[in-house]
Amino acid sequence: MEKKVVSLEDRIPKLQQQRKQKSNRRMILFLSVFFILIFLVIYFQSPLSKVASVQVKGNQHVNSDTIIEFSDIDEKTGMWNLSEETIKKSIKNHQEIKDVTLERKFPNSVVLNIVEYKRVAYIEKSGAFSPILENGQVLADAKETYPTDAPIMVNWQNDDQIQVMASELIKVPKSIANSISEIHHTPGKTDPWHITLYMNDGYEVSASVRSFSKKMSAYPSIVGQLEPDVKGVIHLEVGSYFEAYNQTPNTDQEEENEEQDETER
Incomplete structure (x- = not known):
């Protein structure tokens, strides 16, 4: 099979064209770098930077x-x-x-x-309401209008207890936290951490700060089992039970809870 022979005269134009293309590409590259540098100098010297x-x-x-x-x-x-x-x-x-x-x-x-930081509650002092952040910090800027975006904490004096209560509130599902209107610190002889909650749906909750987030997670299911027209106190200290406002207090149940609470302590 015969090989096609290309003469030197035929190759010269192609070589020249390749060299020209290579030279053009190099020139374009140099010009591009040059203009980019000029642009950067102008940019950094201008107000745009x-x-x-x-x-x-x-x-x-x-x-x-x-x-x-x-x-x-x-x-x-x-x-x-x-x-x-x-x-x-x-x-x-x-x-x-x-x-x-x-x-x-x-x-x-x-x-x-x-x-x-989330505002988990407001503390009430002399008719003014100071925000409490999720880290337990109480802000100095108090407002007189009644806040509706978080519960109101009433009768809280100890900063450490306020921080513990705030840490418990942040653990509670937002839907439950939003259903709380007020949290009153109501310490008793057997439980200095006792609290009374007033809910937006008309119920009252008796609980302890120490077990608040754990016990309150059951609140929706407990309310779901109650008669809507019968309001009262939902006890969540140790055991869980409901006491209607118009019924005789369950003294035996309360004494049993106090005994269990003393045992835990």
Whole structure:
């Protein structure tokens, strides 16, 4: 089989074309790098490299302007000089902020995504209501209007007990927590942690802080077995039983519960 022989004269134009294409590609690459560098120099020297706007998302109780102030971000801050860890640490110095993440949006916008500590209750003092956070901290800013987004804690004086109660509340399902209107601290001789709850559905609950989250998880099923028109006290201290408002108190049951409670102690 004969091989086709290509003469040198025929190959020269192809070689020249390949060299030209290679040279063009190199030139395009150099020009691209050059213009990118020029663009970057112009960008970093222009106002576009500075933060033009800061948007705050996820906050419910803390004012956006307050969060931006804590972040130390202003119009002089460079977009690419932002330290997320430093900003996160600064914003979390606010007692109501649990966590924060930062997003950069081209060309010069910043988004701060905020997670606040949940307000699990309000403590009532002299007709004013101070929020209690999920970490047990009581905020100083009290309001006079009756809050409806969390239970009211009445007659609580000890800070440690308030923190324990807050930690128990955060364990309770949100649907049950939302059904609680007021939590009164009503210590007894046998149980200094005794509490009385007034529910939004008209029932009263007698319980202990020490077993509150565990016992209250059964509240919906207990109520579901009761006559809707018969209101009373649901006892959850040790055993669980219902006592209607218009019936004679079950003294034997109460004494039995007190004896069991003393044994546990």
